[in-house]
Amino acid sequence: MIVAIASGKGGTGKTTVALSLALAADRPVRLLDCDVEEPNCHLFLAGEQTFREDVTLPTPAVDLDACTACGTCGETCQFGGIIVLPTGAHVFPGLCHACGACVRLCPAGALREEPRRIGELTEIQAGTITLITGRLDVGQTLAPPVVRAVRARGDGEELQIVDAPPGTSCPVVAAVRGADVVVLVTEPTPFGLNDLELAVETVRRLGLPFGVIVNRAGAGDARVHEYCAKEGIPILMEIPQDRRIAEAYARGLPVVSACPELRPAFLALLDRLAEMARHAVMVRTCGRRVFYAVDEGVNL
């Protein structure tokens, strides 16, 4: 099962929830840190590094002897990554999206691809948790390929927990796509609600089952709860507003370590998420008839 932890707004507690689920699990977990611009899970887990590799993108290089300066590649590139001067084509690697169009369409065969590093991937073993961290190099713009490299290190059988980046744009889509179930972490404030609504739109577009965790419950107002009730979105858990939880996090303790009494709740949450994922698969494969049967508790 792949559980993705996401949120529109940053700083609502994605990482503490992802870590808490991984720490509470009663089986081996692969924790995939897909917040590749600012990965943080590794700051809370100690373990031995077991793997490392560069994340690269195939980027065109020009053989100026073969280049006829015909201009095809420059017209082809939709990202402004190549200009063609009378002396030949010139590549701006920072703008290249590695689509391969220029190489494929060059009539002179003057372009070849070379790997260009944009980030790295590391793996550490911390007890039963295998943490895979993607890290975009500072100054690079293309986060989604690094996110996809992290996701590709997951294994179909195991429990995988994905810590997604904040926001609703392409890196988030790359992180949560193909997950079995999504948890949206929010806080009961106007910012939390506004960004939750955007995240819900994104997850609905992807057609994934999801629920909400309200962090800092009691801090703001009731509008997040009202919104979830109106939209029929399950609230899976509430983590209370408590200065001590914030202080513990500041000292490197995720919420389940600061409040061990929450461990059973996180373990139960994993079961509930598995149930939501199974239910969604039945709806997809069998259509609405089964959907109603499951809702009514009919034993199939």
Next chain:
Amino acid sequence: MRELVVLSGKGGTGKTSVLGSLAVLAGRAVLADCDVDAADLHLLLHPVVLRSEPFFAGHEAMIRAEACTGCGACAPLCRAGAILAHNGSYAVEPLLCEGCGLCVRICPAAAIDFPSRRCGELYVSETRVGPMVHARLDPGGESSGKLVTLVRREARKLAVERGETWVLVDGPPGIGCPVIASLSEATGVLVVTEPTPSGRHDLERVLELCRHFGVPPSVCVNKWDLHPELTADIEELARAQGAQVVGRIPYDLTVTTAQVQGRPVVELKGPAADEITALWARLQAIGGASAIRA
């Protein structure tokens, strides 16, 4: 004109609460919300939208089902994996298409259209402290960096037209494409961080990015009293990396109260409001010097 961008690396450290307050303290400024995929500044400043326009960036491939012969030449060439077999022909999944156009060019039946892609909407608005440029990226959308560039360009244009001194920019979290678009050519950056392992780690990467683009950073630690020793450590790190430390904001629940009331926190009395007021004075004092290049 001075363009100050508020960044954080880590999300949720208080960028928008600080920036909304700076706007009120400045009295007059042009505001730009560059967190285009989760914009929140409007919830504090309640802009009245004067003009909105759709934002188009790049193109997206669309296969005309009636013209597609089902030859399958396109699908294996698409590195985004966006072309999916569908009832004997092929279809493009818009969320995955990156708009490179390779399929359009190689389709032997010329069955693939390549229209401009709508990615969001841009707004030019008026608030009680000055004009505001903001945007909404369509959920799951591409090209957030280009939309950020457009927001900044409009904001600068307004500042020139109206002779405003300050452009105050609410930046996105992270260090990737939209952050780089927010940061390049700005006159100063204020990084709002927090005393947590994540806050410290993410600050280091943002400061490295500022160095990379040659923009001088200032740093303030929000909720500093959650971990005073780590706060001191972060301030030392910031100074060592060439940043000016311009303030400490205490953990103060009036920040949440203000947000619930839809107001910048500086309009409520409390320790956070006092500190942000002092912070603004310091930012102005170093205005012509190293931290803000005029």
